[in-house]
Amino acid sequence: MAQNETIQLDHGAGGLASRRLLERVFAKHLANDVLAQMDDAAVLAAPGGRLVVSTDSFVVDPLFFPGGDIGCLAVHGTVNDVAMRGGRPLYLTAGFVLEEGLALADLERVVASMGRAAAQAGVKVIAGDTKVVGRGQADKLFINTAGIGVLADGLELGASRARAGDAVLVSGTLGDHGVTIMAARQGLGLDLSTRSDTAPLADLVADVLAACPGARLFRDPTRGGLATALKEIAEASGVAMELDEAAIPIAGAVAGACELLGLDPLYLANEGKLICVAPAEQAQAALAAMRGHRLGDRAAIIGRAVAEKPGRVWLNTAVGGRRLLEMLSGEPLPRIC
Amino acid sequence: MKHVDPYRDPALCRELAQAIAKLCRRPVRFMELCGTHTMAIARHGLASLLPPTLEFVSGPGCPVCVTSAGQIDQAVALAGLDGVSVATFGDMLRVPGGQGSLAQARSRGGDVRVVYSAMDAVDLAQAMPGRRVAFLGIGFETTAPTTAAAILRAQALGLDNFSVLCLHKLMPPALAALLDGPDLGLDGFLCPGHVSTVIGAAPYQIAAERGLACVICGFEPVDILAGALMLLRQLDEGRPRVEIQYARAVEAQGNPRARAVMNQVFAAVDAPWRGLGWIAASGLAARPEFASFDAAKVFGLDLSEPPEPPGCLCGQVLRGLARPPQCALFGRACTPESPVGPCMVSSEGACAAWRSYRRED
Numbered sequence: 001m002a003q004n005e006t007i008q009l010d011h012g013a014g015g016l017a018s019r020r021l022l023e024r025v026f027a028k029h030l031a032n033d034v035l036a037q038m039d040d041a042a043v044l045a046a047p048g049g050r051l052v053v054s055t056d057s058f059v060v061d062p063l064f065f066p067g068g069d070i071g072c073l074a075v076h077g078t079v080n081d082v083a084m085r086g087g088r089p090l091y092l093t094a095g096f097v098l099e100e101g102l103a104l105a106d107l108e109r110v111v112a113s114m115g116r117a118a119a120q121a122g123v124k125v126i127a128g129d130t131k132v133v134g135r136g137q138a139d140k141l142f143i144n145t146a147g148i149g150v151l152a153d154g155l156e157l158g159a160s161r162a163r164a165g166d167a168v169l170v171s172g173t174l175g176d177h178g179v180t181i182m183a184a185r186q187g188l189g190l191d192l193s194t195r196s197d198t199a200p201l202a203d204l205v206a207d208v209l210a211a212c213p214g215a216r217l218f219r220d221p222t223r224g225g226l227a228t229a230l231k232e233i234a235e236a237s238g239v240a241m242e243l244d245e246a247a248i249p250i251a252g253a254v255a256g257a258c259e260l261l262g263l264d265p266l267y268l269a270n271e272g273k274l275i276c277v278a279p280a281e282q283a284q285a286a287l288a289a290m291r292g293h294r295l296g297d298r299a300a301i302i303g304r305a306v307a308e309k310p311g312r313v314w315l316n317t318a319v320g321g322r323r324l325l326e327m328l329s330g331e332p333l334p335r336i337c
Numbered sequence: 338m339k340h341v342d343p344y345r346d347p348a349l350c351r352e353l354a355q356a357i358a359k360l361c362r363r364p365v366r367f368m369e370l371c372g373t374h375t376m377a378i379a380r381h382g383l384a385s386l387l388p389p390t391l392e393f394v395s396g397p398g399c400p401v402c403v404t405s406a407g408q409i410d411q412a413v414a415l416a417g418l419d420g421v422s423v424a425t426f427g428d429m430l431r432v433p434g435g436q437g438s439l440a441q442a443r444s445r446g447g448d449v450r451v452v453y454s455a456m457d458a459v460d461l462a463q464a465m466p467g468r469r470v471a472f473l474g475i476g477f478e479t480t481a482p483t484t485a486a487a488i489l490r491a492q493a494l495g496l497d498n499f500s501v502l503c504l505h506k507l508m509p510p511a512l513a514a515l516l517d518g519p520d521l522g523l524d525g526f527l528c529p530g531h532v533s534t535v536i537g538a539a540p541y542q543i544a545a546e547r548g549l550a551c552v553i554c555g556f557e558p559v560d561i562l563a564g565a566l567m568l569l570r571q572l573d574e575g576r577p578r579v580e581i582q583y584a585r586a587v588e589a590q591g592n593p594r595a596r597a598v599m600n601q602v603f604a605a606v607d608a609p610w611r612g613l614g615w616i617a618a619s620g621l622a623a624r625p626e627f628a629s630f631d632a633a634k635v636f637g638l639d640l641s642e643p644p645e646p647p648g649c650l651c652g653q654v655l656r657g658l659a660r661p662p663q664c665a666l667f668g669r670a671c672t673p674e675s676p677v678g679p680c681m682v683s684s685e686g687a688c689a690a691w692r693s694y695r696r697e698d
Contacts, residue, residue: 246347261453262684264380319350319558321382326693329673330431 005104012098012132025108026128029115030094034126042126044091047150052087054078055146063106063141065184067176067195068271070143071113076198076271077222078147079121083202084218084274086157086209087149092118093127097142100135110141121200123147149202155209161216162237164307167283169276171204171290172197172298173251174226175258178268178332183257192257199272204293211289212282219275225267227325229275230313234305240312243303243325266315267328277305344557345381353562354386360569364390366522367568368657370508371529372399372685373556379690381558391565394657395680395687397511397613398529400476401428402655402679402686405609407642408504409434414638415471415502416447421636422465424458425473427451428683433676435643455480455487455501462491462499471632474501474621478535481505481621482595485602488623488630500632503622506608508532509540510619516547521657525550525568527561530583535599537591541579548577555583602627609642611679612652651678654687661691668692 010017027035034042058074079089094114098107118125176197183192205218221229226248234241250258250265258265272295278286283301290296313325343349369375375395378384384393397403409429413436416423423439430440430451443449448468452458458472474484484501491499508529515521526549528541533553541551550571554564564582571577581587599621608620623631632638645652649671650664661667661680671677673689680688 262376315382317380317382318347319345319381319383320347320354320386321350321558322385323379323382329693 007098007100007102007104007107007132009100009132009134012130018130021130025104025111026130029108029111030118030125030128032124032126034091034124044126047090049153050151052082052085052149052151053146054081055144056081057142057144059139059142060181061139062184063110065196066180068198069110069113070141071110072117073198073271074143074145075114075117075121075123076200078145079123079149080201080220080271080274082147082149083200083205084157084220085151086155086205086218087151088206089121089123089147089149089202091126091148092123093146094125095129095144096131097138098130098132099138099140100132102140107141117200121202157215157217159217159219159233159236162233162239162277162305163216163279164239164305165280166216166277166305167280167301168230168241168243168303168305169278169283169286169290169299169301170226170249171201171274171276171296173249173254174221174270174273175254175265175268176251177271178225179254179257179263179265181269182261182263182332192253194251194253194257197270197272199295201272201274201295204274204290204295207289207293208276208286212278212286214279214282215286216277216279221270221273221275223269224328225265225269226275227264227266227313228328231325231327233275233277234313235311237305238310239305239307240309240314241303242306242314242316244316245318247300247302249298249300263332266325267332280304344555344559346559350386350558350562353559353566357391357562357566357569358388360566360573361388361391364392365524365569365572366392366394366657367525367527367565368394368396368521368523369527370396370398370512371527371532372402372683373531374527374529374554374561375399375687375690376685377556377558377561379693383558383561386562387565393527394523394660395654395690396515396526396657397610397655398477398508399680399683399685399687400480400506401432401683402651403506403511403610403613404429404432404475404504404679405611405642406434406645407609407640409438410436410643411633411638411640412439412473412502413437413442415632415636416442416449417445418636420468422448422450422461422468422470423473424450424452424461424470426453426475429473429475431676432679432682455484456490459487459491459494459496459499462496463494466498469498469500471636472499472501474503474505477506477508477529477532478596478599479531481603482535482599485598488602488627489598491630492627497629500630500635501623502632502638503603503620505603505621506610507605507619507621508536510616511610511613512540513543514613514616514619515656516544518656519658523549523657524572525552525577527564527568528553528579530555530560530586533581533583533587533591535592535595537587538579538581538589545577545579550577551579553579553581553583553587555586609640612645612655646677649678651680651688654680661688664688
């Protein structure tokens, strides 16, 4: 592939150029027995158990950032949504909207990253689509993925299942992805030394479920962060949440960047962390399982579900104060001074 | 975070809160003049540590909140001009003027970019010689010297495509206007730490002379609680004066060099404040020798103030005369997603801070 080759409208026209793009980029990095059928639709053997299906679109700017890129994010984001319901992710579909003029090398870098992420997550990309739009009609590259997984019989997890007395856990430090993207997007000129935490979480969920079969729910706190996710869980379950700020793990570089920019790490996006709500008596087992996994070494019990004032999320601040957490309003914006 | 840990020590906070409770024998009201104080009080849940007899009210110290609707309209007009890129701090994006917000201007095709400093805007102008970059200069004496320095740098670089829409405001005239206005029922001021690094302690003397305690205060929980205790001690001794709690950053004479740069480039002019009206000599404009960097002059922008939105109590909230939930629009027509008044826009605005952190029921 020539260094300066770019996406042309022809690449989306369905003819020879489309075919070549498919072979040179997509099939090269995403190949597997199902995709190799090259038919209009993939034929899959029906797995035992129930299906878990999720879809998400990825429009992240910039395409490449410390710790990841839009390709691995598109894989992780969707397989994690499947995993949060307890599903074992098996298959992905991927739809691409490409802007005319996108460097072919950038597309290949993204697709190669998807291939690696899919292999790591144990999923096959089994169907896809590519559209090319004129320059200015999209921002470089958008990806939509759908994920299909299988759920073991008898396993019931969901946002409405938290009960008063349950423990609330997180699998690691919060805000790493959000701060990294914001710094990369704005060209801050600051060396924040932060990296996105993007990662597939299905193995971690499986480990926690093995140690803590009574786990009520998992949730990956992506956009809106921990505070928004817990508020949704509190409302859906009809309980209140009480969190201990001092127990919430936040990396030093993220905390420093948040101080500098006037951001609250509890509202920043994460792409490789999960929240688990578990019965109090199984909380230590869940914590130990998380800490035994490479993606959970900074896991912590950060609070509890309580019966009073359902729907609220309280934060006991590190200095001994108390305040409410609400859902994120609008996009987090840095302050002036 | 090691540098702030001593200022977030829970045991020290508890001790300070106990000392405050002991000394606060009657209802007292202190106004924090700075939005960062408003935010810190809310974020750390400090109100829950204080006795119910001690009330903090927010003053006109959030630079976004006091930017007038007409000034926002000027910025929106700039964003609508061909070949012009508006560079702004992020929290200006959603502030509504009479003609919408910069975020709306951007959605209509305007080139609006978020920057983190005035110097970033100069770099932008240097990188885009084919476009004219207008920076929205906003903030009090904390940020005005850096805007002045940016203009001097653009001049040194010979840039003819950089200008500043100067919306900067000065704290002492606003304080004087507050003191000369209706009785606010205050006992003292928690004076802004960042602004005071530049202006020093002298400008608050007018408040002390009128019997109001003044403490220049830092922004960490221990700073704020220590500041509240110092204010209470002044009241207890019956000797209101200006004290500096934030001595690690603020010197009594401020920063003469920063003031010199600010005064070299800018001169004081009358300026409109959201909710407070026009205050004499409370804004800044480029001096005649820097007129080619003055976006209002370069682009021939007029300033006309649209009427305040009906029902919006931001003006009273900014004077500490109303609490955010007393506004009929609060949390209903006016939310952070769809703000009517400016106090709901900036995270440091009194209404946004209240809604995010202090709402109890």
